[in-house]
Amino acid sequence: MTRLFSHFQSSVGSKVLLALSGLGLVSYVIFHMLGNLQVFEGPHALNRYAALLREMPILLWTARVGLLGIVVLHIVLALQLSLRNHRARPIGYAVRRYRRASVASRTMAASGAVLLLFIIFHLLHLTAGIIDPSASDRLDVEGHRDVYGKIVHAFQNPLIVALYVVGQLGLGLHVNHAVSSSLQTLGLEHAALNRLFKAAGPSVALLVILGNVAIIVAVFVGIVR
Amino acid sequence: MRFTLNIWRQNGPNENGRFISYEAYDVSPRMSFLEMLDGVNQGLVANGEEPVAFEHDCREGICGSCSLVIDGIPHGPDRGITTCQLYMRRFPDGAIITIEPWRAAAFPIVKDLVVDRSALDRVMQAGGYVSVNTGGAVDGNALLIGKDQAETAMDAASCIGCGACVAACKNASAMLFVAAKVSHLALLPQGKPERTGRVTAMIEAMDREGFGSCGNQYECEAVCPKRISVRFIATLNREYRRAGIVESALPNASESPHAESV
Ligand code: HEM
Ligand code: SF4
Numbered sequence: 219m220t221r222l223f224s225h226f227q228s229s230v231g232s233k234v235l236l237a238l239s240g241l242g243l244v245s246y247v248i249f250h251m252l253g254n255l256q257v258f259e260g261p262h263a264l265n266r267y268a269a270l271l272r273e274m275p276i277l278l279w280t281a282r283v284g285l286l287g288i289v290v291l292h293i294v295l296a297l298q299l300s301l302r303n304h305r306a307r308p309i310g311y312a313v314r315r316y317r318r319a320s321v322a323s324r325t326m327a328a329s330g331a332v333l334l335l336f337i338i339f340h341l342l343h344l345t346a347g348i349i350d351p352s353a354s355d356r357l358d359v360e361g362h363r364d365v366y367g368k369i370v371h372a373f374q375n376p377l378i379v380a381l382y383v384v385g386q387l388g389l390g391l392h393v394n395h396a397v398s399s400s401l402q403t404l405g406l407e408h409a410a411l412n413r414l415f416k417a418a419g420p421s422v423a424l425l426v427i428l429g430n431v432a433i434i435v436a437v438f439v440g441i442v443r
Numbered sequence: 444m445r446f447t448l449n450i451w452r453q454n455g456p457n458e459n460g461r462f463i464s465y466e467a468y469d470v471s472p473r474m475s476f477l478e479m480l481d482g483v484n485q486g487l488v489a490n491g492e493e494p495v496a497f498e499h500d501c502r503e504g505i506c507g508s509c510s511l512v513i514d515g516i517p518h519g520p521d522r523g524i525t526t527c528q529l530y531m532r533r534f535p536d537g538a539i540i541t542i543e544p545w546r547a548a549a550f551p552i553v554k555d556l557v558v559d560r561s562a563l564d565r566v567m568q569a570g571g572y573v574s575v576n577t578g579g580a581v582d583g584n585a586l587l588i589g590k591d592q593a594e595t596a597m598d599a600a601s602c603i604g605c606g607a608c609v610a611a612c613k614n615a616s617a618m619l620f621v622a623a624k625v626s627h628l629a630l631l632p633q634g635k636p637e638r639t640g641r642v643t644a645m646i647e648a649m650d651r652e653g654f655g656s657c658g659n660q661y662e663c664e665a666v667c668p669k670r671i672s673v674r675f676i677a678t679l680n681r682e683y684r685r686a687g688i689v690e691s692a693l694p695n696a697s698e699s700p701h702a703e704s705v
């Protein structure tokens with residue numbers, strides 16, 4: 219057990235945990251986006267879906283606690299590694315030219331920090347309703363919580379729209395490098411599949427951004443109301 | 444040709460360094476970068492000044508001694524070559540060129556552009572060896588190795604240990620170097636007896652020396668004079684996972700005789 223523990227304490231071992239926790243978060247982000255896209259099916263579908271999630275409190279709270287655990291693990295490991303990396307080059311170069319390292323790959327800590335701020339804001343805003351109490355819970359005609367109405371109310375505000383779009387850009391930048399990188403960290407590499415692995419990050423990032431921003435824009439321009 | 448050089452000068456490991464500007468005159472486009480610096484140093488010596496210290500040995504791209512960051516890129520603007528194989532025809536006449544040492548906490552500066560890369564040697568000592576029986580030499584080709592496997596092992600083995608991968612990495616990580624060494628030996632039958640312990644020991648040594656962690660940014664591959672592929676980093680990650688599984692089943696062994704004291 220101590221062997222296994224020290225295995226994951228090395229720089230390479232902690233990257234494996236970082237990759238696994240990150241991929242867990244990526245799957246959640248995709249699932250979350252697909253669920254939200256039901257906005258386009260109207261208030262009935264979305265509110266029913268939201269109610270369905272709330273009807274299973276055990277599942278809901280397991281998922282919430284699990285997600286929180288994964289996020290905390292991810293952030294602690296990311297901080298540890300960033301600290302190690304920072305110490306590894308105390309004095310930088312006067313002139314620096316990158317040839318291959320993408321902007322996304324070099325700004326993982328920054329995009330991660332933007333993401334963290336956005337997640338906190340998002341939870342306070344739509345989950346807890348603290349940031350904008352004017353959209354407090356109402357019930358729809360079927361007696362479900364009116365999540366649909368909450369979303370429509372939120373994204374009519376240009377400031378909220380701007381903050382969400384910035385959050386999505388941070389998410390896109392992070393995931394763009396993260397997915398392909400985690401495949402390499404897990405040692406997945408094959409001559410026939412490498413192009414697929416390389417495309418995985420940008421594709422997932424694009425998918426998630428398009429899906430989420432579509433909702434925001436649709437409400438803002440009044441397609442969804 | 445003539446050039447203006449901004450060179451990092453530092454008297455010793457614990458001194459403060461700074462950039463000093465020098466002019467290089469009468470440079471032939473056929474000169475290598477190091478020959479151009481030789482010329483500058485001759486001028487300095489003639490004036491009674493201290494010549495610029497830089498490392499070099501073979502000057503034919505095989506020893507891994509030369510180590511300059513030229514205009515922000517380790518080994519300079521050309522791909523797949525060492526600094527000693529970079530020629531002045533590559534630069535426009537009159538160019539201003541900035542020359543810095545490899546920068547990493549694990550590579551302390553000895554003087555000017557010379558850094559101490561013995562951290563890489565200590566990583567090698569931790570596991571980059573194979574056991575060989577004493578006695579009569581084994582017949583050549585007694586051990587059959589598939590062509591593909593031999594070629595892949597050779598691709599990894601061509602690493603000359605220059606440390607440009609560390610210098611280029613934003614995190615000053617030595618993953619490409621360690622990946623090349625581990626992959627090379629893991630692919631060959633001679634490397635099998637130590638296969639499991641090697642990868643763990645070398646990664647522990649790498650962490651102990653203060654190198655950063657790999658961010659899969661692949662800047663290393665882009666500057667490696669031997670064009671070592673980052674797919675060996677994936678191989679290293681797989682080897683490490685395999686070692687984790689195998690070792691977690693082993694009883695706690697006594698200290699390896701090759702382990703370093705921390
Ligand atoms: C929805 C939230 C998030 C998702 C989906 C996510 C996903 C990922 C994934 C898959 C990786 C790749 C691991 C690898 O390179 O092998 C990663 C790396 C990383 N993440 Fe996140 N992450 C999230 C939030 C955060 C947050 C909030 C932070 C920081 C405060 C953060 C900081 C980092 C850092 C620094 C890396 C490491 C980069 C490296 O060493 O290459 N992430 N993330
Ligand atoms: S992997 Fe390439 S850049 Fe790194 S030490 Fe070996 S030869 Fe030099």
Ligand code: FES
Nearest residue numbers: 500502507509527
């Ligand atoms: S001096 Fe030997 S590789 Fe450049």
